[in-house]
Amino acid sequence: MMPETLSVKALGGYIELQLPEVQEYYPNFIKLNTARNCLEYILRVQGYTLIYIPYYTCNVVLDAVKKINIAYQFYHVDVQLNPVLDFTVAPNECLLYTNYFGLKENTVKALKEKIDNLIVDNAQAFFSVALPGVDTFYSCRKFFGVPDGAYLQLSSEDRLSLTSDVSVSRFSHLIKRIDLGAEHGYADFIANNVDLEDNEIKNMSALSRRMMKSIDxxxxxxxxxxxxxxxxxxxxxxxxxxxxxxxxxxxxxxxxxxxxxxxxxxxxxxxxxxxxxxxxxxxxxxxxxxxxxxxxxxxxxxxxxxxxxxxxxxxxxxxxxxx
Missing domain, CATH: 3.90.1150.10 (Aspartate Aminotransferase, domain 1)
Known part of the structure; x- marks a missing residue:
């Protein structure tokens, strides 16, 4: 008799959640569980000794940097969200820039011409096309109703060996919002954020990837x-x-x-x-x-x-x- 394992497709039984299956937006990118873990993945693979981080960014970016004990320095952006580059990025260093609200594509293109080791944070810019050869990462849940998930374009061919995440325990705020309203799911949403804070780098869960394949x-x-x-x-x-x-x-x-x-x-x-x-x-x-x-x-x-x-x-x- 064939053993019952997760790799064997179940036939019959109850019917699962039905979602249309079309195509991921970034099918060829590395699929991870969170955007902050995309940054950690980049830093681990590329081996930079120092990263320049904008002051105007989320604190979880700094958490990812501190996690692997890499040196960092902050830099300023002006009131128009453009970087103030009054320093030089050395060959073994990198600069992280956020494509703020998905409106700074021209700034990203200009930075590519100046900075060799540029990392683009597209967590707020899901539809912005990654520039060739530029390490770039995206967040799924900032744009769509999914429990987690992120995409990474990595210029290196090196890959980390990872296990897959499981998202079933982070799903409740999404279905509560439909059934009960946004306020009833908010506490679960906050709990989901806390759960993701210390989550290790993992591959995107099957649930999140399936949901990302169902979006128009x-x-x-x-x-x-x-x-x-x-x-x-x-x-x-x-x-x-x-x-x-x-x-x-x-x-x-x-x-x-x-x-x-x-x-x-x-x-x-x-x-x-x-x-x-x-x-x-x-x-x-x-x-x-x-x-x-x-x-x-x-x-x-x-x-x-x-x-x-x-x-x-x-x-x-x-x-x-x-x-």
Missing amino acids: YEACLEARNDNFNYLHRSLSSYNELAVDPDSVNGPMAYPLLVPHQGLKTRLIAQKIFVPTYWPNVLNWVSSDSDEFYLAEHLLALPIDHRYDRDDMNRIIDTLKELL
């Missing part, structure tokens, strides 16, 4: 672009952040930079949930820095594929009452 990416891309451009036409006169509409390619959010205090709290009170990117920055930099201003005043307005023109009008009307 073209529809998601079109909706994000349409919603972004609609907000921009109404809010650009208020926005201190320069945005080139021609460079929009499935951005994560519409970043509205305004000098007004307390807008985030007032928007959240209207159930327009606006995150802070990133609260740790307020402890890393001085209060007169551009990064401090960005962390305090930038509103990342939701524009993703869940929303339509009526939702965008609600955001616009609410903001115009507050501004």
Whole structure:
């Protein structure tokens, strides 16, 4: 009798969750469990001795660096999210730059011409095409309703030997939001984030990969672009952040930079949930820095594929009452 193992397909029994199976957006990239682990993977394979990190970034980036005990130095970005490169990156060093909100593709291209060992953080830029030969990583759950998952383009042919992650215990916040509403799943969402903080580098789980194969990416891309451009036409006169509409390619959010205090709290009170990117920055930099201003005043307005023109009008009307 054939032994019952995970490698043998089960025939019969109960019917599983039914999802359409189409194509991953990045089928040829390395598939890992988290974006922060993509960065750790790069650093382990490439063997850099020092990494330059922007002050304006998530603290989990620093956690990944500290985990493998590599030296690091911070660098500044200006109020337009461009890097301030008042230093030289040595041959055995690298520079990490974030494609902020998926709107800095031109900056990434310019950096490629200047920096040999460039690492691009596309966690906020899922639809931005990775440049040839540039180590680049993406987050799945920042753009889609999946429990975890990340993609990595690696310039080296070397690979780490990994086991596969299991995501079934990180799924509850997604189904609770459908069945009970966003508020009922929020505690599970936070618990999921905590669970991922110390997770080892692993291959993407079968569940997350299956879900990533079921997404209509073209529809998601079109909706994000349409919603972004609609907000921009109404809010650009208020926005201190320069945005080139021609460079929009499935951005994560519409970043509205305004000098007004307390807008985030007032928007959240209207159930327009606006995150802070990133609260740790307020402890890393001085209060007169551009990064401090960005962390305090930038509103990342939701524009993703869940929303339509009526939702965008609600955001616009609410903001115009507050501004």
